[in-house]
Amino acid sequence: MALPVVAIVGATGAVGVELLECLEQRDFPLSELRLLASARSAGKTMTFKGKEITIQALDENSFDGVNIALFSAGGSISKVYGPIAVKAGAVVVDNSSAFRQDPNVPLVVPEVNPEAVKQHQGIIANPNCSTIIALVPLWPLHVKNRITRFIAATYQAASGAGAAAMEELREGTRAYLEGKPFTPTVLPHPYAFNLFSHNAKVDPANGYNEEEMKMVKETWKIFGDADIRISATCVRVPVLRAHSEALTVEFERPITPAEVKDILATAPGVRIVDDVEKNYFPMPVDASGQGDILVGRIRQDISDPSGRSIQLFVAGDQLLKGAALNAVQIAELL
Amino acid sequence: MALPVVAIVGATGAVGVELLECLEQRDFPLSELRLLASARSAGKTMTFKGKEITIQALDENSFDGVNIALFSAGGSISKVYGPIAVKAGAVVVDNSSAFRQDPNVPLVVPEVNPEAVKQHQGIIANPNCSTIIALVPLWPLHVKNRITRFIAATYQAASGAGAAAMEELREGTRAYLEGKPFTPTVLPHPYAFNLFSHNAKVDPANGYNEEEMKMVKETWKIFGDADIRISATCVRVPVLRAHSEALTVEFERPITPAEVKDILATAPGVRIVDDVEKNYFPMPVDASGQGDILVGRIRQDISDPSGRSIQLFVAGDQLLKGAALNAVQIAELL
Numbered sequence: 001m002a003l004p005v006v007a008i009v010g011a012t013g014a015v016g017v018e019l020l021e022c023l024e025q026r027d028f029p030l031s032e033l034r035l036l037a038s039a040r041s042a043g044k045t046m047t048f049k050g051k052e053i054t055i056q057a058l059d060e061n062s063f064d065g066v067n068i069a070l071f072s073a074g075g076s077i078s079k080v081y082g083p084i085a086v087k088a089g090a091v092v093v094d095n096s097s098a099f100r101q102d103p104n105v106p107l108v109v110p111e112v113n114p115e116a117v118k119q120h121q122g123i124i125a126n127p128n129c130s131t132i133i134a135l136v137p138l139w140p141l142h143v144k145n146r147i148t149r150f151i152a153a154t155y156q157a158a159s160g161a162g163a164a165a166m167e168e169l170r171e172g173t174r175a176y177l178e179g180k181p182f183t184p185t186v187l188p189h190p191y192a193f194n195l196f197s198h199n200a201k202v203d204p205a206n207g208y209n210e211e212e213m214k215m216v217k218e219t220w221k222i223f224g225d226a227d228i229r230i231s232a233t234c235v236r237v238p239v240l241r242a243h244s245e246a247l248t249v250e251f252e253r254p255i256t257p258a259e260v261k262d263i264l265a266t267a268p269g270v271r272i273v274d275d276v277e278k279n280y281f282p283m284p285v286d287a288s289g290q291g292d293i294l295v296g297r298i299r300q301d302i303s304d305p306s307g308r309s310i311q312l313f314v315a316g317d318q319l320l321k322g323a324a325l326n327a328v329q330i331a332e333l334l
Numbered sequence: 335m336a337l338p339v340v341a342i343v344g345a346t347g348a349v350g351v352e353l354l355e356c357l358e359q360r361d362f363p364l365s366e367l368r369l370l371a372s373a374r375s376a377g378k379t380m381t382f383k384g385k386e387i388t389i390q391a392l393d394e395n396s397f398d399g400v401n402i403a404l405f406s407a408g409g410s411i412s413k414v415y416g417p418i419a420v421k422a423g424a425v426v427v428d429n430s431s432a433f434r435q436d437p438n439v440p441l442v443v444p445e446v447n448p449e450a451v452k453q454h455q456g457i458i459a460n461p462n463c464s465t466i467i468a469l470v471p472l473w474p475l476h477v478k479n480r481i482t483r484f485i486a487a488t489y490q491a492a493s494g495a496g497a498a499a500m501e502e503l504r505e506g507t508r509a510y511l512e513g514k515p516f517t518p519t520v521l522p523h524p525y526a527f528n529l530f531s532h533n534a535k536v537d538p539a540n541g542y543n544e545e546e547m548k549m550v551k552e553t554w555k556i557f558g559d560a561d562i563r564i565s566a567t568c569v570r571v572p573v574l575r576a577h578s579e580a581l582t583v584e585f586e587r588p589i590t591p592a593e594v595k596d597i598l599a600t601a602p603g604v605r606i607v608d609d610v611e612k613n614y615f616p617m618p619v620d621a622s623g624q625g626d627i628l629v630g631r632i633r634q635d636i637s638d639p640s641g642r643s644i645q646l647f648v649a650g651d652q653l654l655k656g657a658a659l660n661a662v663q664i665a666e667l668l
Contacts, residue, residue, distance in 0.1 A: 149637050153487030153580035155529055155569065169527070174511050177504060190619050193503070193574045195489055197615040197631055197647060204610050207591060207633025207645075216636070231637035233580035233647060237489065237571050240527045246487035246567035248582075257541060276538050281531040285524050297531055299541025302550070303483050303565035311541075313531060313567060 003031035006331070007066045007090070009081065010073030011035035011046060011055055014163035015095055018324035019070050024049055026328060036062050037073075063088035068331050071095055072323065086122035091334055093124050093327045097210075100125040100218060107221045110329040111269045112139040117333045124330055129322030130154050130211065130234060131218040133243050136293045136321065137314055140267040141260060142223060146252040148308075149229040152215060155237045155244040156198065157284060159318045161187055166240055173238070191238055198234035209234060242284035243322060244315040246297075254307035257298045264295055269321065274298055282315035290317055291325050337365035340665070341400045341424070343415060344407030345369035345380060345389055348497035349429055352658035353404050358383055360662060370396050371407070397422035402665050405429055406657065420456035425668055427458050427661045431544075434459040434552060441555045444663040445603045446473040451667045458664055463656030464488050464545065464568060465552040467577050470627045470655065471648055474601040475583070475594060476557060482642075483563040483584040486549060490532065490568060491618060493575040493652045495521060500574055507572070525572055532568035543568060576618035577656060578649040580631075588641035591632045598629055603655065608632055616649035624651055625659050 006023065010016045016037070023033065033048050035055045042057035056062060058077070063069060063085040071078045071085075072095040079098045086092055099105040106116035107125045109132055117124060127135075134152060141147065158169040168186045175182035176192035189196040200210035208216075212232040220226040237244075264270050273282050274296035282294035293316040301309035316322055340357065344350045350371070357367065367382050369389045376391035390396060392411070397403060397419040405412045405419075406429040413432045420426055433439040440450035441459045443466055451458060461469075468486060475481065492503040502520045509516035510526035523530040534544035542550075546566040554560040571578075598604050607616045608630035616628035627650040635643035650656055 151485060151582050151635075151637055153567070155489065155571065170511060173507060177508050177511070188613060189617060193572060194617055194619040195571060195573060195578060196617045197613065199613055202610045202613060206636060207610065207631065208636065209613075229637040229639065231582070231635050231645060233487070233631065233645060235489065235578070235580065235647075237529060238527060239529060239572070244529060244569070246569065246580075248485050248565070276536045276541065279522060279531065279533055279536060279543075283523060283528055283530045285528040297541065297567065301485075301565050302540060302542065303485055303563040305563065311565060311567060313569070 003029050004067035005032040005034065005065050006030045007034040007036055007063065007069045009036045009058060009069060009071045009077065012037045012041045013072055014159050014166065014319055015072040015323045018319045019072060019327060020046060020048055022320070022324050022328040028328060028331065034062070034066060060084055063090050066090040068093065068334060070327050070331065072327070082123055091120065091122060091124065093126060093330045095126045095323055095327055097128065097214065099123050100127065101221070107218060108330050109135055109222055109326060110333060111136050112222055113224070114333050117330060126323065126327045126330060127218045127222060128211070128214040129160055129243055129318045130156065130245065131215050131222070132322050132326055133293055133314060133316035134215065134245055134247060135219060135222060136269045137264055137267065137295045137312065138249065139223070140263050141249070141251070144263055145255050147228055147249055148252055149250040151248040152232040153246045154232065154234045155239065156234060157237070157239040157241050157243055157318050158191065159241040160243065169238055169240065187236070193238060195235055195237045198236055239284045240288070241317060241319050242287035242315050243318045244282065244284060244313065247312045247314065248301055248309060249312065250304065250309045252308070255310060257300055257310065260298050260310055269293060270295055272296065282313055284315055287315035287317050289320070291320055293321060337363050338401035339366040339368065339399050340364045341368040341370055341397065341403045343370045343392060343403060343405040343411065346371045346375045347406055348493050348500065348653055349406040349657040352653045353406060353661060354380060354382055356654070356658045356662040362662060362665065368396070368400060394418055397424050400424040402427065402668060404661050404665065416457055425454065425456060425458065427460060427664045429460045429657055429661055431462065431548065433457050434461065435555070441552060442664050443469050443556055443660060444667060445470050446556055447558070448667050451664060460657065460661045460664060461552045461556060462545070462548040463494055463652045464490065464577055464579065465549050465556070466656050466660055467627055467648060467650035468549065468579055468581060469553060469556060470603045471598055471601065471629045471646065472583065473557070474597050475585070478597055479589050480586040481562055481583055482586050485582040486566040487580045488566065488568045489571045489573065489578040491573040491575050491577055491652050492525065492570070494577070503572055503574065521570070527572060529569055529571045532570055573618045574622070575651060575653050576621035576649050577652045578616065578618060578647065581646045581648065582635055582643060583646065584638065584643045586642070589644060591634055591644065594632050594644055603627060604629055606630065616647055618649055621649035621651050623654070625654055627655060
């Protein structure tokens with residue numbers, strides 16, 4: 001079988017850069033890598049395995065001969081160019097939310113539901129970062145003892161809003177420290193030494209924002225279990241590129257922290273960081289650049305006397321496992 | 335009645351500075367303000383109502399003639415000098431955790447249990463910041479519909495670890511932005527664009543840290559209801575002086591967000607910041623310098639089909655309502 005031609009759509013974005021890195025580091029088998037971006041970036045070059053590749057402007061002919069197209073340029077680009085890529089014969093792995101709830105599109109975390117990839121009709125969706133980071137450690141627990149409810153409070157990094165938001169966090173913080181005024185343009189609120197409820201649109205009907213509802217609906221689809229009761233509070237914190245989450249998880253039957261640790265010790269994509277003695281637990285600084293989800297603070301929830309609830313604290317690189325790495329892992333399944 | 339002589343123990347600390355500010359801004363009636371600190375700070379001056387007051391080194395004779403002593407110099411100072419101040423005839427309002435669980439010491443949030451002040455035997459304890467910030471909005475709800483369980487995930491500021499931690503956050507961040515190495519000395523982990531599980535000691539028996547257990551036990555004592563099931567995840571985020579908390583609150587009977595808003599609209603010490611349309615909710619930057627606890631994201635918890643659970647997001651100034659202001663309010667009750 002000939003090696004595939006792979007395209008990255010949105011190659012210059014925060015996730016695009018990591019997609020290229022992941023393909024290189026994992027030595028993804030390919031015969032050609034095509035880098036696509038807006039006309040503004042066309043003509044610039046990026047380095048892949050020591051060779052310069054010139055970025056091409058995305059257009060309707062960009063996908064001729066492409067076998068796998070990794071999209072990370074926002075939902076509207078995916079909606080327009082995803083079907084064009086499929087028509088040209090490519091399989092699309094889409095990092096946007098455009099197709100995630102489409103019943104014909106598998107939504108895949110390779111550690112959870114790799115078999116779903118087979119049902120694709122041209123497009124496979126990559127879940128939202130917060131969802132992936134929670135589900136990698138929750139799935140092996142769910143398999144052993146069904147999860148009936150979970151409550152998440154997130155601590156989300158700037159990277160989730162793209163490279164410009166990361167830069168805004170750096171620049172806004174620099175200005176704050178120098179006592180200079182700074183007006184944010186990417187995110188709606190001051191970010192230096194501040195935090196705010198996730199800026200996704202809030203549904204006035206139930207009070208949840210879209211980021212929170214993604215966590216609910218994507219979990220149902222990926223786990224294939226829409227009876228799990230889920231609620232989330234999604235918050236942006238002044239951290240650059242790793243998300244953390246405080247999870248309270250209720251199971252069908254009683255479960256102990258020791259059982260959870262046993263299960264997670266051998267779970268793929270999970271690293272336990274839970275040193276009570278040294279007060280060392282998952283931190284963004286340690287999760288950044290790592291493919292694994294760090295899991296710690298594993299304890300019996302003392303607010304549930306039935307012994308069925310566990311609390312956890314997790315951290316994962318938003319750009320890697322939360323986006324680029326998961327997409328490349330999906331491509332590897334193809 | 336003669337106006338009282340008031341002493342601040344730990345006057346130069348992060349909370350000490352705010353105590354002085356609160357006394358001035360609230361025009362607290364006093365005949366003399368005595369500023370006490372370590373020998374290192376003795377001789378320096380601080381300004382109160384336009385007059386310079388010379389800081390005195392704390393010793394066994396510091397409390398002669400003092401009627402009210404506001405302590406904020408750590409638990410070990412409180413344990414040694416609190417009883418000395420009481421013996422000298424002062425009423426101690428103690429900001430440390432030294433006496434909070436002592437059955438002879440009232441633990442007071444003026445909006446919740448002001449009447450408890452009367453039972454003092456010389457010492458009144460000021461609760462932990464995270465507890466106060468949660469309880470000011472939860473109490474008026476609890477009165478109307480008993481709270482049976484709550485789960486908190488906190489986003490705690492540097493100020494909770496004192497002025498040196500705030501400076502370490504600033505300096506560590508500056509170093510990070512300049513690409514320079516920085517070794518933290520006040521807090522155990524890197525703080526710039528990072529977060530970490532609260533550095534209080536973790537109990538190996540149940541996996542909760544002392545900060546989290548304070549929230550449980552102090553709530554029980556202040557509310558006078560040890561049947562409320564509580565669990566917390568306490569996290570330090572790179573914010574300077576206001577704590578935020580994501581709260582999931584279960585009530586005895588069904589309750590709606592509209593009822594919660596109605597109750598909180600007239601609750602003392604609470605300001606509702608809940609603009610769904612503008613995506614504007616409580617933020618540390620807005621809570622800083624404010625006496626009120628900001629409350630928003632008021633919504634029915636969609637993970638509890640019984641309709642008895644509400645989710646909230648709150649923010650409060652850790653140094654003011656979380657510490658100094660609450661202590662001064664207690665002193666006003668005297």
